[in-house]
Amino acid sequence: MPEPTPVLPEVLSQIRALQRTQRPLIICDVDEVILQFISHLETYLQARDLVFVKYEYRLTGNIAGSNGGPVLSADDVRRHLRDFFDEACHMQEMVPGADAALRGLARDWEIVLLTNLPGGHNKPLRETLLAGMGIPYPVLANSGPKGGAVAALAAGRPGPFVFIDDSPTNHSSVHASLPSATQIQFVADARFRRSLRQEAHIDLVTGDWQETAAFIGGILNR
Ligand SMILES: [Mg+2]
Structure with a gap:
């Protein structure tokens, strides 16, 4: 299991600029989750x-x-x-159902998009593309494993926390830094999804936004 990684200073400053609330939090990747990659x-x-x-x-x-x-x-x-x-990146298509699922979840959850864009490369383009699809949530540009950024996003909040990402590396990193997070491995491409071996810290493997929304909805009803 990897060691917890620190949050990068340039990511921490983006996190500090967000409005702080005590709502439950979904931290969601972009490529292969919200946008086809x-x-x-x-x-x-x-x-x-x-x-x-x-x-x-x-x-x-x-x-x-x-x-x-x-x-x-x-x-x-x-x-x-x-x-x-x-x-x-200006013409990536949406994974079907992502907009509606996130809109429904946003009634009860705060949503932050955490995407790996080294140097913040193409971040404004990406925000414009997503907002035009009806996905207007804050975009944070990270680089490297995401555990440090996810732990910093969770700090001072009561939870629950949900982390959605396709990458096994990012999921291992989040498990090391914020083991209480519910971890959803979302891979839009069925061929790549089928090749995954589900690790013990993954709560759901899916490529379907309706299933994802229903699963997350169940967390607050427990
Ligand atoms: Mg991704």
């Missing part, structure tokens, strides 16, 4: 004769030339991801 990345890769090697939950070591070409280096994967976001 893998399907758009696959289209980007296909246009460059690249493919996923396996529908397995990692990018580094998992992208290669489509005709048996070599596996891309970590640097090449990073470069492609940056180019992909520059090219696609």
